[in-house]
Amino acid sequence: MSSKKQILYVIAIGFFAANGVTAEETPALGQIIPTEELAGLSTTVYPDGEGLPPGSGTVQAGKVVYEDQCSICHGANGEGDMSMYIPILASTGKPDHGFHWSTGHSWPYATSLFEYIRTAMPPFNPKELSDEEIYAVTAYILHMNGFLPEDGEVSQSTLPDIKMPAQDYISSKWEKEESQY
Amino acid sequence: MTKTTGFIGRRDFLKTGATFLTASSAALAATGSSAAPEFPDNMLYPGVEDEAYGSPSPYEADVVRKVFPQNEKSTLTASFTPLHVQKGIITPSGLHFGAHHSGVAEVDPETHELFIHGMTDRPLKFTARDLIRYPLSGGINFLECGGNSAPQGYHPEAQQMPLQYLHGLVSGSEWIGVPVRLLLQEAGLDPRAKWAIAEGADAGSLARSIPLQKLMDDAIIALYQNGERLRPAQGYPMRLFLPGWEGNTSVKWLRRLEVTDRPAYTREESRHYSETLADGSIEGFSMYMGVKSVITHPSAGQVLPDKGYYQVNGLAWSGFGKISKVEVSDDGGKNWVPANIEGPVLNKSLTRFTLPWHWDGKPVHLKSRAIDERGNVQPTHEAWKSRYFEGSRNHYNAIQTWFIDAQGAISNVF
Structure with a gap:
């Protein structure tokens, strides 16, 4: 990634995180995943152990x-x-x-x-x-x-x-x- | 146009054209006599009604993929595109290559959901029905398996296999879907986020860690391929599609994007899709597919019936951008002649090249070399081999040499 592209990327991320608005219009149809569905949804395990179950x-x-x-x-x-x-x-x-x-x-x-x-x-x-x-x-x-x-x-x-x-x-x-x- | 090659220059072409005109005038005169053929049945009886979903001609029944089957111990399977009978940059969806680690998943679009969670402001889920209402974009792109052309990288001696097995894990399609960027923006990204784990809804939950840069750039959740919804073997009802990147990263039957700040080192990126370098180390996350070309006509498995005119046909592509130039040699690489690039020339897409050629009936080594807009040049077999450890087989993108003997038989040589 060029440094210019990288700067734009960082700006974009910061912008969306700060304002919660999107630059492009969409129907925004995403449903919030209920807490009970989120638990156990991920099976990913990271090198530092995040995601490992007890045992x-x-x-x-x-x-x-x-x-x-x-x-x-x-x-x-x-x-x-x-x-x-x-x-x-x-x-x-x-x-x-x-x-x-x-x-x-x-x-x-x-x-x-x-x-x-x-x-x-x-x-x-x-x-x-x-x-x-x-x-x-x-x-x-x-x-x-x-x-x-x-x-x-x-x-x-x-x-x-x-x-x-x-x-x-x-x-x-x-x-x-x-x-x- | 050098005198040492058999490629036909403009002046030669005009000469050939004159001969052709003379011959066809004679043929036209012959039709004036009473020897006209009888009308065939198809001109005497009306045909049947069309089908609701059309099929290829029954005379084309051998235009099929070669399927490397599952065995009783492994669920890995691959289906190879018949490049040797294909012309053009679009592969019919039913002939698109496949590489499936846990078979072809059958997914119900009514119950399937895409979950975007992890380092987001809001964990969100979407159905295919939702996604179709989003602004859709995409383009005509190639997709190539990281293991395409593996026999060339793996074996010390050139294997006598047809083109389909040597290079048939690449295809081209128009892919249309929702930019991943829009969905990530809707979920709201944590500023520390750098990666997302993409996971499929297949039996093995195939997963890859994808840098967020790519997902915020040209990545889409593909819903349509070549004008219709995805085929099951291409990830129905939705797949990740990452233009120009190793096929395995375009996760089929996409179920989850887990936004995170680091890669997970899933099985696929730990070993299966990584390479051994000449110094014995392992190189992973080999995302971009390098610049590559192959002559599909003539190619191994075909025979030249006679000396004389042939149109050399081939495909070139690069994961880094557009193809800028393809050159062809019929003297083993001493002289290179620029091929005609047949448009359209698209970003990260198969690109067709042709060159009129006269075969004098003597044994020849025919090869093509592609160069992309970034200046990447397709390497020779020797240069490619020198970068990797003996037996390392993925990401083989070296120049393909076809040897045509005096009988017109075509074989694979290094």
Whole structure:
């Protein structure tokens, strides 16, 4: 974004926030979302833990969930099968091939594991796991990657503290391109 | 026009035209004799009534997408546009490419709602019926999957696949909808807001973090595609549409825009739609689709039946703006000839190019190179590969080379 565009953008945001009026006429048909609908509407989880529900799960409990719900596709040790588009969940490090990354070594934040399992896994029966099961299986995937000991666990407060290695080697192309154009 | 290429200059064209006139005068004279063909049945019997919703000719039954199916373990599916039988910058909606992570969602427009909440003054919800009453805008834009042309980036050797599989995850449509800006203004933005999480109403709740700059610029909640309401596979009843950006960010079946001050690092932006750079690091949020072109006629999967005249046809596009120039080479990239840009030349849109060409029957390497209004030049395969780690496959936008052998067979080469 050019600096001129950026200034206009900031002015526009400030203007609308301050005055609550719109520059362009619309029928303004938005209905206020009732408070009871707002609670639980978002399933988004942020790297700092915002959006995580209360709860926790152990590696040991997660092994049971994993073997019951996940291993049939992702393999006994999270090895996946890229020929079937089944992502690799666990590895001992970065791969020597640009496509064969594990979740453990390519996702920068462990909180994303919780969010994705909660909303999308298992793929033919999503949104059925309990929060406790999701914490547990998240812990087990972290354990398979060597980020948690066998007697480890994660909870609403500790999951954001897990340091995923990809935090050190992921960058945003958009930020580079926005500064260029 | 250099003597070393087979592309036909204006003088050559006039010469060819003269030959053509002579031939057609002879044909006209021949119709004066009594050998006129009998009337076909369609000129003797009235046809049937038209259909309520028209279909292609049954003779065009092979003009279909190739569908990469779900398997018993993965719900990911992709459908590839038949670029090799398409001319023009609009893809018929039923032939538009698709890439669906959790199948095609069936959404009831009467119960579906779009929620805009988070860092807003007011959390608001809208139905499709509401949105249709808003000022609508949009345009003719391409949409390209971040994984289009992945076989070219992924495999060390050029794969012998037809054009449809190599580059068929790009399409062009007229997209019309409500500027997202208007809805965000109605909700009232917190001055600290910088991003919004866009989430779909599919089984996997596909979600992407979108910078607010884009949403306040040319983003729309698309309701119409090519004059009619969206097809289910394109997000009916509403999708986010972000012109020029990686297809995955134009979230289909849009259900929520959660306004926030930071990205969520959803699954899609953590790994699936990110690339491995040559130094082994990962590059995410690769939003813009780079400048690109491909010759669709002739292309792999087709055969040139004889030497002689051909019109080279192709498509060019850039996520950064308009196409300013396309060049074509038939000598492996030594000489480049400017192609004719067939209008309209639109912002972030497929752009058609053509060039009359004479094939002398000898083996040739045919390729095209696009340049956009920002001065971005489509890279060579080698230059593209040098930026990425071996096996990284998304955002492949390098020059495509077709090798035509002495028999007229066309293959994919690097």
